[in-house]
Amino acid sequence: MLKMTDVKKVFRTDLVETHALRDFNLHVKEGDFVAVTGPSGSGKTTFLNIAGLLETFDGGRFELDGQDVSDLNDKQRSQLRNQKIGFIFQSFNLIPDLNLFDNVDVPLRYRGFNAAERKKRIEHSLDMVGLAQRMKHLPSQLSGGQQQRVAIARALAGEPRFLLADEPTGNLDTQMANSVMDLLKEINANGTTIIMVTHDAALAKQAKRNIYVLDGKVSEVGKSATANHAHLAAVQ
Amino acid sequence: MSKTTAINWEVGPIFRALLRNKVGAVLIAIQIAVTMTIIVNSVFIIVERDQQMQRVSGLDEDNTFYLSSLGFGQNFNAKVSIQDDLNMLRNLPGVVDAMQINAIPISGGGWSMGLQTKPGAEYDGVGTAVYMVDQNVLNTLDVELIAGEKFTPTDIRWREPAQGDWPDKIIITKALATSLFPDDEWQTAVGKTVYINDIEPMTIGGIIDQLQAPWIGWDKVENVMLSPEQMDQDSTRYIIRTEPGRRDDLMPQIEELLANSNKNRIIKGMRSLQETRERSYRSHTALIKILSTIMVILTIVTALGIVGMATFSVNQRKKQIGTRRALGASQGAIVRYFMVENLIISTVGVVVGAMLTLGLNIILVNVFNLDKIDWYYIPIGMVVLWLVGLIAVFAPAKKAANIPPALATRTV
Numbered sequence A: 001m002l003k004m005t006d007v008k009k010v011f012r013t014d015l016v017e018t019h020a021l022r023d024f025n026l027h028v029k030e031g032d033f034v035a036v037t038g039p040s041g042s043g044k045t046t047f048l049n050i051a052g053l054l055e056t057f058d059g060g061r062f063e064l065d066g067q068d069v070s071d072l073n074d075k076q077r078s079q080l081r082n083q084k085i086g087f088i089f090q091s092f093n094l095i096p097d098l099n100l101f102d103n104v105d106v107p108l109r110y111r112g113f114n115a116a117e118r119k120k121r122i123e124h125s126l127d128m129v130g131l132a133q134r135m136k137h138l139p140s141q142l143s144g145g146q147q148q149r150v151a152i153a154r155a156l157a158g159e160p161r162f163l164l165a166d167e168p169t170g171n172l173d174t175q176m177a178n179s180v181m182d183l184l185k186e187i188n189a190n191g192t193t194i195i196m197v198t199h200d201a202a203l204a205k206q207a208k209r210n211i212y213v214l215d216g217k218v219s220e221v222g223k224s225a226t227a228n229h230a231h232l233a234a235v236q
Numbered sequence B: 001m002s003k004t005t006a007i008n009w010e011v012g013p014i015f016r017a018l019l020r021n022k023v024g025a026v027l028i029a030i031q032i033a034v035t036m037t038i039i040v041n042s043v044f045i046i047v048e049r050d051q052q053m054q055r056v057s058g059l060d061e062d063n064t065f066y067l068s069s070l071g072f073g074q075n076f077n078a079k080v081s082i083q084d085d086l087n088m089l090r091n092l093p094g095v096v097d098a099m100q101i102n103a104i105p106i107s108g109g110g111w112s113m114g115l116q117t118k119p120g121a122e123y124d125g126v127g128t129a130v131y132m133v134d135q136n137v138l139n140t141l142d143v144e145l146i147a148g149e150k151f152t153p154t155d156i157r158w159r160e161p162a163q164g165d166w167p168d169k170i171i172i173t174k175a176l177a178t179s180l181f182p183d184d185e186w187q188t189a190v191g192k193t194v195y196i197n198d199i200e201p202m203t204i205g206g207i208i209d210q211l212q213a214p215w216i217g218w219d220k221v222e223n224v225m226l227s228p229e230q231m232d233q234d235s236t237r238y239i240i241r242t243e244p245g246r247r248d249d250l251m252p253q254i255e256e257l258l259a260n261s262n263k264n265r266i267i268k269g270m271r272s273l274q275e276t277r278e279r280s281y282r283s284h285t286a287l288i289k290i291l292s293t294i295m296v297i298l299t300i301v302t303a304l305g306i307v308g309m310a311t312f313s314v315n316q317r318k319k320q321i322g323t324r325r326a327l328g329a330s331q332g333a334i335v336r337y338f339m340v341e342n343l344i345i346s347t348v349g350v351v352v353g354a355m356l357t358l359g360l361n362i363i364l365v366n367v368f369n370l371d372k373i374d375w376y377y378i379p380i381g382m383v384v385l386w387l388v389g390l391i392a393v394f395a396p397a398k399k400a401a402n403i404p405p406a407l408a409t410r411t412v
C-alpha cells in the first residue's frame, strides 16, 4: 500500500521556484499495476522519486506500507528503499564495469545477504528474465531490451513489494518494449505492486490502472486508457 | 544459518571493476610504490644518521675548545713553551684543565695505529685512534677510568720529532678492549700486553669508559688508545676544558694571553668542540634536511594524486553512484566503496613498494655502503602509505556520498 495525501514538492533555484508537485493525492493498493502518464514536466518523475524515497518532499503526507516516511533519516530511507522498492530506469543504469551477476548482486550486498543466498537469488532472477546463460557478460555485450531485463532482474532479486519504473521502455523499440511489458505484467501477476511512468499510451492501456498527471497533480484516475489517450491529444 | 551478514565490503566486485579500468589504478599504485620506496629508505637513512649524531664523543663538549700554537725562530723552545703554557692555562680561573694533544676527537683528522695481541707481522691488528696525552687526560677530556690505573707524571715521556717507538704503558677504551679480546670480559684486559708495529710490546695499564676517535664515519669510532707522552714539536695543539658557561669569554682571553706570553709563535685554529661537531656532522644535517624535504613533497604529491584520481572517478561515476543509492546504498556504503577501492590500489602499491624498497636498499648497501634496512621499516612504511591513501580518498568519498539518489532518474 502506498498513500500520498496533499504531497508537495518545490524545487528552488536562485531564479525560479518550481512547484513540481502540488497537493498530489494517490492511493495505490497492494498488487496494483499503475501506469502514470502526463506531459513532459508535469511531475511524473518527481512523484516516482518521492514514492521511491529518492527525494524528500515539502508538505503533505506519504505512507509506504502503512509507515509514515517523512521523519526517516538517510540511512533508514536507504534501508527501506533497499528492502521494499525495486527501481527500473529509462536508460537501464547498469554498472558498465560489472558483469550481469555482479550487477544483480549490487542491491543484495547492501541488503547484507550472505554469499550463498545472494547467488541463489541472482541465478533465480536472471533465469526469470531469460539471461541466466549470460551471467558473465558485461552490459555492453547485450541489446537494450536485454539490458532492461537485467535491470528488472536486479530490481526484483531482493523481492521488493514495489517496482517503480520511469519510462522503462523509452529507449526500446516496439518489439523489445512489448516483451519488457509482458515481463512486468508477469511480475505483477506474481504479486509485486508496479508503478510505471510511460509516454506510450498502448503500454499504459495494458496496466490495471491509469493515472494522468498534469501540472503536479493527479488530474484524472481511470481504468480506461482511452480517456488518457484523448487527454494526451488535447494537451499536444 | 543466517542469511545476512553485518556489512558487505564489496571487495570482489570492486576488484573486478578495477580490473576493467586498470590504467588509472595502476598509475596510482606505481606512484604509491615509488613513494614508499623512497620514503622508507629515506627514513632509514635519516634514523641511521640521527643515531650517529646522537652518539657522544665522551668529551665535555659544551665546555671544551682547542687551539694551535705555531712556534718559529731559533729562540723558540718547544718543551719550555709547552710547560709554561700548560702551567698558565691550568692556573687560570675558569679553566678546569688543559693539555697538549695530538688530535681532536670527532674533528676529522688524527692518528691511527694497529694493535695486536700476539707479536709478529703475520697477525692482523685491530685499528685504533691514538691520542698522545699527559697525566691530566681524565679531567681534561672528561673521561672516566673504569679499570686499572691512571697515568702518573712519571709515566709521561717526551716524544722527539723523529721518534718512532712507543711508551710501555697505555690506557684504552672499553670498546678497544672488547675489540682486542672479544672472548674475554673487558676488565681482564688490564695488565695484558699488546703489540704495536707488529712486535713492540705495550702493557694495558687502564681502561676508560668512552672516547671517540677523530673519524665519525669509521665503524670502530670507539676504538681509542691513550699514549702517555708530550710532543716536542714547535707546532702543537692544546685542548682546554672550562667551567660550565665560561667557554665563550675564556676563548678570546686565552687566545690573547698565549699570543702575548711568547712572541715567537702565533696562535691559530681556535675552535670550540661544539663547532667541530657541527662541522663534522654538517653533511649529516644537510642530508637529513634534503631527505625530509623530498619525503614531505613526495607524500603530498602522492596524496594529491590519489585525491585527483578519486575525484575524477567520482565525477565520472556520478550516475552509477546515484543508481547505487537508488538500489539501497547508504551514504556510508558509498564512502566505504571508495575506501575499499583505494585500499585495493594501495595494497598493490605497498606490496610492490615493499619489494622496490628492499631492492633500493640492496643497491644502497652495495654502492654506498649503507647498512641493510631493518625489516620492521617495511611493514611500518606499508601501514603509513595505506593511511595516507585512506586520508587522501576520504574527501572525494564524502563528496560521492553526497551525490543525490535522484540523479539515477534525473540524468539520461
Ligand SMILES: Nc1ncnc2c1ncn2[C@@H]1O[C@H](COP(=O)(O)OP(=O)(O)OP(=O)(O)O)[C@@H](O)[C@H]1O
Residues within 6 Å of the ligand: A011, A012, A013, A018, A019, A020, A038, A039, A040, A041, A042, A043, A044, A045, A046, A047
Ligand atoms: N532538480 C530539480 N531542480 C529544479 N527543478 C526541477 C528538478 N527536477 C525537476 N524539476 C522541475 O520539476 C518539474 C517536474 O519535473 P519532472 O521531472 O517530475 O517531470 P516529468 O513529468 O517526469 O517530465 P518528463 O516527462 O519530461 O520526464 C519540471 O518543471 C522540472 O523542470
Ligand SMILES: [Mg+2]
Residues within 6 Å of the ligand: A044, A045, A046, A166
Ligand atoms: Mg520524467
